[in-house]
Amino acid sequence: MDIDGFYEIIQMRRDVRNEFIGGPMDQSKLKRILRAAHQAPSVGMTQPWDFILVDDDAIRIDFRDHVLVERSKFSDRLIGEAQETFNPIKIEGIMESAIGIVVTYDPSRGGSAILGRNTIDETGLYSVCLAIENLWLAATAEGYGVGWVSFYQESFLCDLVGIPSPLRPIAWLCLGPISTLMEVPDLERFNWRGRRPLEEALFQNRYGERLKLDL
Amino acid sequence: MDIDGFYEIIQMRRDVRNEFIGGPMDQSKLKRILRAAHQAPSVGMTQPWDFILVDDDAIRIDFRDHVLVERSKFSDRLIGEAQETFNPIKIEGIMESAIGIVVTYDPSRGGSAILGRNTIDETGLYSVCLAIENLWLAATAEGYGVGWVSFYQESFLCDLVGIPSPLRPIAWLCLGPISTLMEVPDLERFNWRGRRPLEEALFQNRYGERLKLDL
Numbered sequence: 067m068d069i070d071g072f073y074e075i076i077q078m079r080r081d082v083r084n085e086f087i088g089g090p091m092d093q094s095k096l097k098r099i100l101r102a103a104h105q106a107p108s109v110g111m112t113q114p115w116d117f118i119l120v121d122d123d124a125i126r127i128d129f130r131d132h133v134l135v136e137r138s139k140f141s142d143r144l145i146g147e148a149q150e151t152f153n154p155i156k157i158e159g160i161m162e163s164a165i166g167i168v169v170t171y172d173p174s175r176g177g178s179a180i181l182g183r184n185t186i187d188e189t190g191l192y193s194v195c196l197a198i199e200n201l202w203l204a205a206t207a208e209g210y211g212v213g214w215v216s217f218y219q220e221s222f223l224c225d226l227v228g229i230p231s232p233l234r235p236i237a238w239l240c241l242g243p244i245s246t247l248m249e250v251p252d253l254e255r256f257n258w259r260g261r262r263p264l265e266e267a268l269f270q271n272r273y274g275e276r277l278k279l280d281l
Numbered sequence: 282m283d284i285d286g287f288y289e290i291i292q293m294r295r296d297v298r299n300e301f302i303g304g305p306m307d308q309s310k311l312k313r314i315l316r317a318a319h320q321a322p323s324v325g326m327t328q329p330w331d332f333i334l335v336d337d338d339a340i341r342i343d344f345r346d347h348v349l350v351e352r353s354k355f356s357d358r359l360i361g362e363a364q365e366t367f368n369p370i371k372i373e374g375i376m377e378s379a380i381g382i383v384v385t386y387d388p389s390r391g392g393s394a395i396l397g398r399n400t401i402d403e404t405g406l407y408s409v410c411l412a413i414e415n416l417w418l419a420a421t422a423e424g425y426g427v428g429w430v431s432f433y434q435e436s437f438l439c440d441l442v443g444i445p446s447p448l449r450p451i452a453w454l455c456l457g458p459i460s461t462l463m464e465v466p467d468l469e470r471f472n473w474r475g476r477r478p479l480e481e482a483l484f485q486n487r488y489g490e491r492l493k494l495d496l
Contacts, residue, residue, distance in 0.1 A: 068283045072422045075287060076317045076415060097496040102291045104479045106414065109431060111466060111474040118484045119494065125486060140399045148394060157397070170488065179363060181473060182372070182431045184355045189431050191403065192451065195410030196417075199321065200291060203418070207287045216324060216397045216404050228487040236407065251326060258396060259326040264319045269333045271340060272443040273385065279334065281312040 075207050078247050082163075082211030083156040085244040089164035095208045099241075102204035108193035109183045112176035115194045115236075118227050120166035128226055129218070129238065130160040136217040155256050158215045164242025168227055169198055171234045194236045201239065211244035290422050293462050297378075297426030298371040300459040304379035310423045314456075317419035323408035324398045327391035330409045330451075333442050335381035343441055344433070344453065345375040351432040370471045373430045379457025383442055384413055386449045409451045416454065426459035 100117060108114060120126060137157055144152055160166060171194045173187075183189045202212045215238040223235045254260050268277045315332060323329060335341060352372055359367055375381060386409045388402075398404045417427045430453040438450045469475050483492045 068286055069422050071283055072287060072290060072419070073313065073317060076320050076419065079320075079322070081322050093494065093496055096494075098288065100483065100496070101479055102288060104477075104482055105291050105294075107294070107296050107417070107429065111468040111476070113477045113482070116482045116484060116488070118486065118488055119492065120486055121494075122486045136400055140394075140396070143399075144394055152396065155396075176474065179355070179359055181355070181367065181370075181468065182429075184358075184432065185351055185434055186431055188403075188406065191406065192410045192413075195407045196414040198407075199411040199414035200418075202322070202411075203415075204287070204291065207284050214322065214397075216401055217399065219400055228489065230488060233488070253326040253396065259391065261326070262319075262328045264316055267319055267328070267331045268315065269331060271333065271335055271337045273331070273333055273445060273448070274443060277334065279308065279311075279336075281308055281315070 075203055079202060079206040080211070080247045080251060082213040082240070082244055083159045083252060085211055085246055085248070086159040086162035086240065087243050087245050088162060089242060091164045091242055095210070099201055099204040099208060103197045103201035106193070106197035106200045108196070109189040110176050110181035112180055112190065112193065114172045114175045114190050115197045116170045116172065118168040118170065120168060120227065125226060126160050126166055129166070129223070130158065132222050133158050133160065133215060133217045136219070140217065151257055155252060155258065157217055159213050159240045160215065163213065163240035167239040167241055168223065168235055169194060169237045169239060170229055171236050173232055191236065198237055198239065205241055210242060211247065213240040215240060290418055294417060294421040295426065295462045295466060297428040297455070297459055297462070298374045298467060300426055300461055300463070301374040301377035301455060302458050302460050303377060304457060306379045306457055310425070314416055314419040314423060318412045318416035321408070321412035321415045323411070324404040325391050325396035327395055327405065327408065329387045329390045329405050330412045331385045331387065333383040333385065335383060335442065340441060341375050341381055344381070344438070345373065347437050348373050348375065348430060348432045351434070355432065366472055370467060370473065372432055374428050374455045375430065378428065378455035382454040382456055383438065383450055384409060384452045384454060385444055386451050388447055406451065413452055413454070420456055425457060426462065428455040430455060
């Protein structure tokens with residue numbers, strides 16, 4: 067295995083909004099991407115995720131409209147300069163991507179005694195996120211883009227695509243062919259927020275104690 | 282990029298308990314693994330994670346002892362056959378791994394108006410999990426093993442490594458050199474729970490509607 071190639075994927079991966087160029091998608095690539103997601107680790111092997119592939123335009127338009135309302139609400143809450151910085155930033159590519167993938171979490175899968183979820187209930191949610199990152203990296207490896215849309219009310223999305231209780235939607239992922247992957251993340255390019263140095267995120271043995279290891 | 286090599290890593294990755302062979306770790310590999318984690322996507326570019334590298338044996342022993350108590354509590358709650366299936370399963374490699382990495386979540390990072398966390402507060406937690414999956418895959422690519430330990434009380438781990446409020450620990454990851462990666466996940470080998478067919482996890486446009494796409 068070419069380890070540089072692996073790290074290249076990690077580094078190239080972006081949260082795509084502007085660069086989607088529509089379908090069609092190669093079905094064998096799509097299957098490999100979904101299989102990679104499904105091979106993620108999960109607490110107690112529950113594999114508590116499902117993937118709803120949304121290619122119906124009526125559903126996508128309804129979702130896009132809902133997201134734009136939530137975007138406005140967020141913008142209205144921002145003050146002064148923050149609002150000016152936020153307003154030019156596109157936060158979704160729902161209609162421009164090839165398909166939407168709604169990723170759901172089923173907390174009931176695996177029954178009542180889930181190995182590893184006995185002390186921390188959210189470990190089930192965590193598993194679904196691991197699957198999402200596998201999907202995201204696989205799509206990047208295949209030359210596709212992924213954009214995670216989170217400006218929505220969960221209840222709206224449940225109604226829209228029929229997600230039954232007690233399941234929860236965890237993400238709407240825009241997926242599809244793209245023109246390019248930007249080198250710099252959108253939120254950094256638009257001066258919303260920059261990247262944090264790795265060294266600031268590392269401690270040794272106790273939170274707040276800087277690393278003595280020479281990395 | 283060799284795409285088969287990428288999918289090989291996805292497929293080889295395991296939750297390791299039994300196969301750790303202790304240290305030392307190559308420091309440049311460790312740095313690459315941590316950098317990969319830190320390059321994960323995050324809601325509003327908050328990068329809300331930190332990594333506490335635990336190489337102090339006293340801390341590790343305390344944590345291991347706590348985990349074994351929580352393991353017993355879980356075992357005690359199981360009935361009949363489930364308990365017999367569970368008891369031989371090792372659920373942590375805290376002392377056998379080279380180091381522990383406590384991954385934390387800081388919900389306050391990024392201030393009060395976080396782009397993309399406006400409707401769903403847990404998106405901050407989700408970001409930390411994406412970083413964990415990057416770390417896990419990078420370690421696999423480097424030939425190391427990772428085991429996520431979740432049999433603990435968050436308050437115990439906060440006290441043990443000084444995690445201040447409002448931060449939360451999301452995982453204790455055992456990391457280090459291994460003898461091998463098992464082909465079949467432990468929980469499947471020990472008949473706790475098997476792998477679910479991919480097809481069962483896929484729907485089209487509505488939860489419960491089977492995929493018509495020919496994948």
